[in-house]
Amino acid sequence: MAASGVKTPVTSQAYLEGSQVNQTKSLISELCRLFYNLGWVSGTGGSITAKVHDDSVPKSNQIIIMSPSGVQKERMVEEDMYVLSSSGDILFSPLPKPYPHKPPKCSDCAPLFMKAYDKRNAGAVIHSHGMESCLVTMMDPLAKEFRITHMEMIKGIQGHGYYDELVVPIIENTAHERELTESLAKAIEAYPKTTAVLVRNHGVYIWGDSWISAKTQYNALQYNASLQSIIFQAECYHYLFQAAIKLHQLGLDWSTPSHGPIRSSQALRCVVLDIEGTTTPISFVTDVLFPYARDNVRRHLEETYDTGATQEDIELLRSQVQEDLQHGVVDAVPIPYDEDGRHHVIAALVYIYSSGSRLAQRLLFGYSNFGDLRKYLSGFFDTTVGNKKETKSYVEISESLGVHKPSEILFITDIFQEAVAAKAAGLEVVISVRPGNGPLPENHGFKTIKSFSEI
Incomplete structure (x- = not known):
């Protein structure tokens, strides 16, 4: 008995055979038939699970109803359902049916469903094989995420608004469903805001607080009179996947606010990279370069102060x-020309360090953790061409590179003001998002990347 005097569902056979459990079984069988008609599940493919809602039981302890494996979704009835404890132990298995029915078996998706329950405290989870959820992962075979923004139906996704960018992780498919468990769990942890995970060439897992919210977050504008609690659902994931596919067919970019023409990588002749926050973490300067300069610049100046090269630098x-x-x-402090100037320079340079010069760039890429990377670079620009937040600087770079038009140059930076200036000069611009980078303004309008493989 629980402290309240109410027997817990797991230990009560009467509860397992009660109306709340049976109603949830009936609901799932009805939803399976509905999803079959919508094309989200086909035959024995796809699955759905939901917790038995009971206000007297904490959500984390509520028992779970799960559809079986190997049963035609359009013919599923409540007697086919499995009942599981909150920890995933089977409490009730359906009785075998005569030939040609297969022996009963719980859904192959069970371990994946349990990850959504455990890591997100979900109330229901859907696994769909809808064609659009499969095709949307094929548009870019290298993409690790599906991204879309500035679409009205994004507002139907938990925690998102029209101006937000919806990001859904994509994991690679495996030969057996259960082998997806670890990669699904990692995706859930890596994307705390997501309520879905796409499986390439396979389908999608979607979860919500209840079966209504899980269903609502899947397709748009569906009506089913037999489900009195659903009058008009904005089932958004399906809509957004389908919208992205159609935009792709039209040659339009679904991932940008303007949804303009997809930029062809073949049109690019040059790529201009920022360093801090793009090729290199911002922390590299403060954690590596500054300490190195502090520890070595005095000795270097004392040894080379009278040489021509050092005097030119001074x-x-x-x-x-x-x-x-x-x-x-x-x-700003003047530097004397006499012997006092010698001591002044050696002391002052401990605090004055420029990582932006062309020489510094060559040193940085010449002595990286991956060896000398300069062979992959064609040239270097520094602020001698102008301030990085001024449009004229990027005009100068465009003219220096000799491209026919500025849009043949892709500029990658982590600084919003630099992105605006480069865009004004006609360059294509992408913003790099790395740990430690400064925050970007809302609705900044630029495509973002976390890896150069996304270019």
């Missing part, structure tokens, strides 16, 4: 300081 530094003074830069 003159450049003096010119920079003089320019800063003319523009009223706070804390």
